[in-house]
Amino acid sequence: MAPRQITLAEMKDKSSKNYYENTRKAEEYFNQAKTPVKYNLPVSLALRQQFNIKKSTNENLYIRNCIKTGNTLVFTDLINRRLIICNSDGTNIHHIPLSYQPWYITEIDSNTVAVSCAFDQTILIINISTRSVTSTINTSGVCSGISYNDNNLYVVIGGSIIHVMDLRGKVTRTIPLPSDDIWDITVDRDRVVCIETTSIYCCSLDGKKMWEFEKDKFEDLTRVTTDHEGNVYVTNESTHTVIVISDDGKHHRELLTESDGLDWPCGIYFDKKENTLLVCNYMDGKAFLFDVKKN
Incomplete structure (x- = not known):
């Protein structure tokens, strides 16, 4: 006053x-x-590496997600039913063929990932060192967003609930989601951050909504990740942008645009150990690794 x-x-x-x-x-x-009010948002990104994971110009890709584990990058290639693996500088590209279409991916440890194959209602546990599927989990419905935290897999089922399960697929509890159309999630710091096409939600691990962020220009949110301070990074596919939202859901800024090389960006992953952000376009095979500069 x-x-x-x-x-x-x-x-x-x-x-x-x-x-x-x-x-x-x-x-x-x-x-x-x-x-001046200081918000806990990145000041800028510095491009460390840009590379192309396509082996040939006539190769068709449909990359839906990505992660970085140590010096290894892993991409889910939906249309070719495989994982694409390479070094963090884009070299030594190789593939792991799969029996199902991989949509979402989460890191279990430095050698192991879990991949959700949405409409196949299947989760694959994959050793990326031996390039082999070590186990298969069948789900009770379409499984989309997946996140591993504190020895548990958190899997979106049917867009409206999360099944919390162990690595054998035993469901220990269910978490309700704030919408019936949730695509992707990430679990971190005792909370679930999840997205639908135009909204971002943050919930407690028992499903209580803590905040919601929505903007008219959010047209096609696709993937979500968080940094070690709780800031939320989201790809907006049709606007060719990456947006960052503060950990309290009150502030946001446009972080990357078409001018940075984004062309229908989909996969995104924040490496908390190295403070880097991995972003990939979904069709042209281009991927970008950024160093994140903080306030």
Whole structure:
């Protein structure tokens, strides 16, 4: 609330108690207005590496997700039913063929990933060192977003609930989601961050909504990841952008655009150990690794 206006009589009477009180309040008010508010958002990104994971120009890709584990990058190639694996500089590209279409991926450890094959209602546990599928989990419905945290797999089932399960597929509990059309999730810091086409939600691990972020220009949100401070990074496929949202859901900024090389970006992953952000386009085979600069 702004300070009460000082009357002419009070201005003439410099000894007036009200004069000094209102002057003090006015100074505090305007000093607060001049103090810049710092938000916990990245200042900028510095491109570390750009590379192409296509082996030939006539090769068709449909990359739906990606992760970085140490010096290894892993991409889900939906149309070719395989994982694409390479070094973090884009070299030494090789493939792991699969029996199902891989949509979403999460890291279990430095050698192991879990992949959800949505419409096949199947989760694959894959050793990327031996390039082999070590186990298969059948789900009770279409399985989309997947995240591994604290020895549990969190899997979106049917867009409306999360099944929490162990690596053998035993469901230990169910978490309700704030929408019936959730695509992707990430679990971190005792919370679930999830997205649908135009909205971002943050919920507790028992499903209580903590905040929701929605903007008219959000047309086609596809994948989500978080950094070690809780900031949320989302790809917006049809606008060719990456957006970052503060950990309280109150502030956001456009972080990457077409001018940075984005062309229908889909996969996104924040490497908390190296403070880097991996982003990939879904058809042209281009991937980008950025160093994230903080306030």
